[in-house]
Amino acid sequence: MLTDGPPPGVHAAWLPAEAFHAVGSRRVMVHGAGSLVDTVREEVVAACARHGGRLGGRGRGADLVLALRGVGPPPVPAARAALARAQGVAGDGLGGEGFLLVRADGVTVVLADAPAGLLYGLFYVVRLGEAAFTGDLPVARHRPATALRMLDHWDNVDVHPVMGQVERGYAGGSIFWRAGAARGDTARVRAYGRLLAACGVNAVAVNNVNVHATEARLLTDRLGEVAAIADVLRPYGVRVHLSVGFASSVALGGLPTADPADERVRAWWAATTRAVYALIPDFGGYVVKADSEGQPGPFAYGRDHADGANVLAEALAPHGGVVHWRAFVYDHRQDWRDRSTDRARAAYDHFAPLDGRFRDNVVLQVKCGPIDFQAREPVSPVIAAMPATRVAVEVQVTQEYTGQQRHVCYLGPCWSEVLRFAPWGPDGPTVAAITARGGLVGVSNVGDDPFWTGHPLAQANLYAFGRLAWDPTLAPRTVLDEWISLTFPPGTTAHPALVRRTLHEVMDDSWRTYERYTAPLGVGFMVRPGDHYGPDVDGYEYTPWGTYHFADRDGVGVDRTRATGTGFTGQYPEPWREVYESRERCPDELLLFFHHVPYGHVLHSGSTVIQHIYDTHFAGVAEVEATCRRWRRLSGLVDPVLHARVTERLAEQVRCAREWRDQVNAYFHRKSGVPDAGGRQIH
Amino acid sequence: MLTDGPPPGVHAAWLPAEAFHAVGSRRVMVHGAGSLVDTVREEVVAACARHGGRLGGRGRGADLVLALRGVGPPPVPAARAALARAQGVAGDGLGGEGFLLVRADGVTVVLADAPAGLLYGLFYVVRLGEAAFTGDLPVARHRPATALRMLDHWDNVDVHPVMGQVERGYAGGSIFWRAGAARGDTARVRAYGRLLAACGVNAVAVNNVNVHATEARLLTDRLGEVAAIADVLRPYGVRVHLSVGFASSVALGGLPTADPADERVRAWWAATTRAVYALIPDFGGYVVKADSEGQPGPFAYGRDHADGANVLAEALAPHGGVVHWRAFVYDHRQDWRDRSTDRARAAYDHFAPLDGRFRDNVVLQVKCGPIDFQAREPVSPVIAAMPATRVAVEVQVTQEYTGQQRHVCYLGPCWSEVLRFAPWGPDGPTVAAITARGGLVGVSNVGDDPFWTGHPLAQANLYAFGRLAWDPTLAPRTVLDEWISLTFPPGTTAHPALVRRTLHEVMDDSWRTYERYTAPLGVGFMVRPGDHYGPDVDGYEYTPWGTYHFADRDGVGVDRTRATGTGFTGQYPEPWREVYESRERCPDELLLFFHHVPYGHVLHSGSTVIQHIYDTHFAGVAEVEATCRRWRRLSGLVDPVLHARVTERLAEQVRCAREWRDQVNAYFHRKSGVPDAGGRQIH
Structure with missing residues (x-):
């Protein structure tokens, strides 16, 4: 054993x-x-x-x-x-x-x-x-703050021609699947289960929420492969969940419809689910991405998401299973010319009216921000909008938009801010409290890489996810300290204090460093379309994806106010609906998410928007350069293979951070014409 | 038969x-x-x-x-x-x-x-x-103006994971290859040879200039597949050429080097070429893309392109074969911050010093413009710079940058302008005359599509290529008229005059229409990176590909003057070196290729640059809309399948042209802040 x-x-x-x-x-x-x-x-x-x-x-x-x-x-x-x-x-x-x-x-x-x-x-x-x-x-x-602490693996069974074996995976292949079949590598899966138990995770969805043809069959004739994984994870208290296609009754069941109101569909789900539990008695439940980015859903039958979720929930209920229904529903074929449609509004507009309509064993899985895992977003207003619904917050452990495990980016502080956010102000409950009935879900950053996560320091994100799911009141720095103590224990290094101090210096503020050298002031989505790595300031600006910054020669940002914009601020309760509505009160780091402002707008920090852009981009790169110097100190003090891997990634991080700095600064300098007050080089 | x-x-x-x-x-x-x-x-x-x-x-x-x-x-x-x-x-x-x-x-x-x-x-x-x-x-x-009238097929034998079966192919699969092997479809290849003979083409390179592993072997153990194609094309006077990798002596010959000065390398090429001619006595020769976009070349051995080309030429000479050595050599890992490096200069800088060093059976194959087949570029200065070298002009029949056979874009006028261009002014020889010893080469637009070219009207480009290669003095309108007479002969339509008139209206000016609604005034490269279809104004602006427009809030364009820019204008002889150097004398359509000018700069047309951008983009779309209306007139008058195919493509062309118009206008409006004098909608 x-x-x-x-x-x-x-x-x-x-x-x-x-x-x-x-x-x-x-x-x-x-x-x-x-x-x-x-x-x-x-x-x-x-x-x-x-x-x-x-x-x-x-x-x-x-x-x-x-x-x-x-x-x-x-x-x-x-x-x-x-x-x-x-x-x-x-x-x-x-x-x-x-x-x-x-x-x-x-x-x-x-x-x-x-x-x-x-x-x-x-x-x-x-x-x-x-x-x-x-x-x-x-x-x-x-006691854990919530009963459901789940990692979603966006792992494909077949290698997807564009997305590969793991969608948005930056750590090699999948630990579960390879080239169309289960890997059967129980030792690796077991070691994974052990790591999860040691940080508090108790559930895993073993396949991508985008369910392609092969993956769909995990629900039926290939269920045995799922059961085998469940057998390996069970000794560590980790239950297995499965992403399923909403149209499975058609694709797998041979029915002419997936209409949730159709008795045959309900019967098919009931029978199929019975078969699942016959093989996996502690099966966790289904994860569903419906009517989202091309996935089928209840809209095709004139039904809403509550109808859709409930038919699966009904099938799972007798067995104690749960449906995780993703709220990531928006128009990804938006016309960029249409300024009235606001992707940030979509989840709330779709789901808030359905509050109270979901069965008890439906968990509405809401991305932490209203858009899509950007380095900085406001907390999703959906979380506070559905008191009669079990809501889970979904965060992205895999660093799709935060450096793809080539950059050091410790996300504990980011998630902690989300979990501590109080939608009704300091006297009201926090996000952690609101979602205790639902849970915390993370998109896994794990692959078959020898270091599990590609970047060795990205292990800390997996660890922190579990720990914050268990106890969202933990300080991110404390969690990181735990991780350092465990991963680099005294017996393994001659200078544990130096290692600890250096890792804190390298990691504690790395998320804010990443934020500094990428998209400014909460504006988001200045990544390269497709792979989402590196800068392309206008990359999404004229696309159907609904993510724009509207930079022109006078200013930048998205007007989401009720007064003059898309009205998104109205989805928040007091006090935030007024704080965000106000250009003066809105927190600096979210200013461009909520407001279109002139480059000369003065921030709370005292700087103008344009000077802030320059300053933070120069500062962010300087911080990464300092990180490199600090990491060099650890040469000979930690596992040399790990040290070399981090060193190699840091070189890429410096290169990429400079690229971000120079592109973003050049872009805004060309548009605004405002010189850098510091006289530094802008290309 | x-x-x-x-x-x-x-x-x-x-x-x-x-x-x-x-x-x-x-x-x-x-x-x-x-x-x-x-x-x-x-x-x-x-x-x-x-x-x-x-x-x-x-x-x-x-x-x-x-x-x-x-x-x-x-x-x-x-x-x-x-x-x-x-x-x-x-x-x-x-x-x-x-x-x-x-x-x-x-x-x-x-x-x-x-x-x-x-x-x-x-x-x-x-x-x-x-x-x-x-x-x-x-x-x-x-008599043909030049002995070599060749089509290069960028066809892969294996389906390339990114580029597919035909690189930059918009007409289905290859007529020669499918999924790793020769198709053996002699009827189709024979019909192709017949079409080529009927328009004057006498040579075909049967594989992509980017020679991947499988394609490399066509030179040796898979030569039989090439010979089979040659057998089918021979009755129509079409000789077969082969794209080969410069490092073939290593990849195929097992030698430790591809150094052209190495005797073993020369002997390998000589023996390999003998074997080729033993099987294909009228084999045309080799096409080589060396030291370009990642392909191997002589630089690795400290040799220059003349050394590289001559070793292959030496092997071909005894058999009457020719090396087509592509001059498409530039730094595709350029730093966008570096304003001194100018991709437009690269071919001249690499090759002009080598004039006189190439063997007689080397043809230097030069793209018609200095960059890469944009809808509008100046004529490449290399053509006039190498009097002691056989130079062939390469044009792109496949519409990579000109609408990808989803847009009507009759390229006869574009190529005619190139061929009639007189580098030393009206009293000197034309490009056609200079390149008579070399030839005209076109990148094929043909695939296994039932209409050969995807867009049925794109057949006219293939036809015009052959006819202009044979007789570059032909008026593009005359060539189109020939094509109409042959393709829609009197016996096939009730209203031949209406068909003829409509096709002229639809096609004669379609290249200039395309130019109007895409990148303005010769600035080029505002296509989406990767697939090169549709607009992305900043798509290449901060990339290593060396294609920039430098638009800022004050102006746009690339300063390629000797006075203040990259000095590219100095690669032209008189009078063009002075005409292009002068902001006042430079032709409007190339202004932004040579000059960075303020938006308020007044063109020869009397319009400002910014107003020209707006006007041409509105006009271009209006012209496409008119094209749609005109095409509708032909319903019932031509083959209904052909009519339907064109109708479907026109719908896409209108959509895409509007997208170009709106993105380009919005982009420049946001940057310049100048309103449209016509008060039309800019998003």
Whole structure:
């Protein structure tokens, strides 16, 4: 059983053997039964075998006790004090995944109501390291903020002629599929499941939301391949979901229709779903991209998205499954001449009127921003608009628009801002609270690359996704610190403090650095069409995709106000509908998302828009250059292969950042005619 | 034998059966021997079988005599008067392809020195139709202006993952290759050869100048596939050429080098070429794209293009073959920030210093303009810069930058302007005269489409290419008129005059119409990168391809003057070096190619640059809309399938022209801030 690391040649990410030193050198007792408890035991056994501890049996002493409640207290006298404290606190239930940690009288105790909690508790203790075994620790309850913490893999079974094996994948091939078939590489998938459990992810959709012909068949005659993946991920508490085509009843079922009101369609989904659960009893559910970018949907039958989602939900309900229905619906054949249509409005316009119409086991999956994973967008107004609907926020771990894993771009701060955003102002609930019933979904950045994520430092995004899904109140810097401690543990480097400090310097602010040298002030979409890498300021300006900046010789930005623009600001509740509406109150970083302003407009920062563009682009590149210098310090202090990989990517990041700086600055200089106050070179 | 038309389902183009009515209803005598004379006989037999004439034997009367000189006068008493006249005039030789036409005493006589001349003479008579048999005709000698009239097929053997079966092909697949192998469709290739002979083309390169791995092998182990094509084209006087990779001695020969100075390399080319001629005795030669857009070349060995070309020429010389060495060499990894590098200069800078260094059987193949087949460019200065070199002009029949056979764009006027251009002013030789020793080369627009060229009216470009190669003094309108007469002969339409008039209205000025609604005033390259279809004004502006317009809020255009720009104007001899240098004297249509001017600059036309941009873009679209209305008149008057195909393409042309108009106008309006004097809508 492979519980002690990834397959040969694959990087251990945040679970190197050294990270288990504190646990593995202790006497550990695991108390309880069940498949996930077995996983806990295997982890402990493997760690102890390496580090000299032992998994204890009944009646022996223990430094660490991992126990399920309800099977009677473990017979470890020394643990009694800790347990006594714990029991009182945990009285109101820990849930299926929660756990309680307490340390007293030299014994650390993890208590859970269900096996998954024990597994998460173990990895929590691993993260704490020696701190878990030092002095006393107060009783602390840990429960995930949301039950659904899912990664969507945009992996194709067949290699797509344009999009490849993984759509928007920047880490090699898929860990699940290769050239038309399941890879059957259980070791890699198992190692993946282990990494997910260790950061808190509990669900995976194994195929692309754009469901092509081959992938469609995963639902029926190729279901066995999905079941095989589920079998491998199950020991780590990760459930498998499947992206399905809305028109499956036609494409697979041979029915003449996919109309959700048609009894035959409902019966087909019910029967098909029964068959899925017969093979995969803990199957998570379906992910659906309908009536979006060419995918079929309920509109073809004169039905709405609630009708569409509910027919699948009805089929899943008896089995406890969930439909993830994506809200990414907009007109991608827009006429750029038409200034009244605003892509930012689309999801709200489509879905807000449907609030209350979705079944309980429908989760509306809403991209975090109203457009499409730009480095900077406002939070989607849909999230606050559907109180009677379970809403999940979708973020993009794969760096489609944020440097494609060739650039260092730690996204923890970005997601944290989204999760902490309070749509009704500081006294109201946060996005994290609103979406607790729905969940947090990330588009996976993982591939068959030896480092999992192409750019080794992009592993931190995968880790942070899981951690923030579990606890959205965590500070991104804290999460990064955890990741550094685990990935570069003390035993692996001569200068752990320097490594830690350098990685913080390189990564903490890297998202804002990326923002600085790319599209300014929230205007978005200045990437090259198609591959979305590198700058092309006008690349989308006259296209049907609905993403424009309207730069002319006088100014730039999109007027989305109610007063004079598309009215998008009206989709927000107070106070944001007024804050965004006001050119004066709108936050600088979103100014051009909401307003078309003259180049001379003065920002809150005191700078003009045009000077801000120049300044941030020069500054962003300077920061990347500094990053390169800092990274050089780590030569010889971290794994040389990892160091070389990052070095190579940094060279490309510098090149690309300069390209962004020079194109964006030249573009706006040519348009505005305003010279740089700093007299720096603009081409 | 298939001489009476194309295979079933394939359009007859300019050789419908009806076009042979005049010849086929006569008594015809063919006098001479040889393979091409047999072709002439077969043509006559087929035509007579259909139209009631007959191929006569000795001693019978004749209306048309086609005779080789030197085999004794044909025993047709009535032809004697014509022959007597003819002999005197033709005394100085007609060459291998020339012929003499005379009509006296009711007999039309075609006289040639070689069989090919007889074939061209026959098709000339076909073109004349009844006029060849009416009254007397003065003695007229016909000789091609140049011996080499070649079509380059950018056809791939393997389907290229990006470029497809035919690179820049807009007429379906290749007529030679399909999915990795020769198609073996001899009927189609034969019909193609027949069309070529009927318009005067005598050479074909059967594979893409970008020679990929599979195509490279056509030179050696897959030579048989080339020989099979040669066998089919030979009866129409069309020789086969092959595009080869410069590094073939490495890729195919297993040598460690392709250095042209290396004896092993020379020996390899000599032996390989011998083997080619053993199989294809009339093989035409090699086409080479070296050190260009990633193709290998002599630079890798510290050699220049003369060294490179000569090693291949040396191998071909004993067999009478020719190397077509393309002058399309430039830096396609240019830094857009670098304003001193000018792609327009590249071919001259590379090749002019080499004048006199090329062997006699090297033809330097120079694109007609200095950049790349834009709708409007000045004539390449290389043509006038190499008096001691055989220079061929390359034009693009396939409409890569001129509407991709979705737009009507009759290119005869464009090529005619090039061929008539006089680099040293009106008293000096024309491009046609300078390149007579080299030839005219066209990139083929033909594919396996039923209409050969996708857009049925694009057949006229293929026809015009051949005719202008044969006789560059022909007026484009005359050539088009010939094409109309042949393609829509009287017997096929109830209103031939209306058809003729309409086609002239639709096509005569269509190139200038295309120019009007696309990139203005010679500035070029405002197409979408990659596919080169439709507008993207800034698409190439910040790329490494070296094609920029430098539009800013004040003006637009590329300063290529010696005084303040890249100095490109200095590559021209007088008078053009001064005409182009001068902002005042430079022709309007090339102004932005040579000068960066303010939007308010007043053209010779009296309009400002910015108003010219608006006006031409509105006018161009209006002209396309008028074209649609005119084409509608022909409904029911021409082949309905052809009519429908053109109608469908016109709809796309209107859509695309409007897109060009609106994007270009919006782009320049946003930049300049100048309103349209006509108050028309700019988005």
